[in-house]
Amino acid sequence: TGMNILKTSSISAVGIMPNVWGEEGKRPIEPTQIEACIEALKGCSKVKQVTIGSYSLKHVIEGYLGRYVSNGACLYAVVELGFLIKPIGRGNPNAQIGISKKDISRMIKEAKYTAY
16 A cells, blocks of 8 residues: 555564563564465455454464464565554554455355464
């Protein structure tokens, strides 16, 4: 969208930095998790309003992929792919994301397991 102000350099495995997790909140993201999230989200449509929180989306992606991914890997992929993202702020590591509800539902239906 070009309107995202969140930079990938401000994202850790926990989520947006700085956050309430202190040192744990600075843990780096595993690159394979970012790649997995990009793969899961690349076919999804962008929408102009937020539809899901990053932590909820992380669980949808985990179910869809059948593997663990961090909140930060989810956020990193969202930024890289250009989805609308609105950080919650005030030390909260999460954000609201603009992704098609239809695509979220599809990923849930196609899930390998339920992570939520």
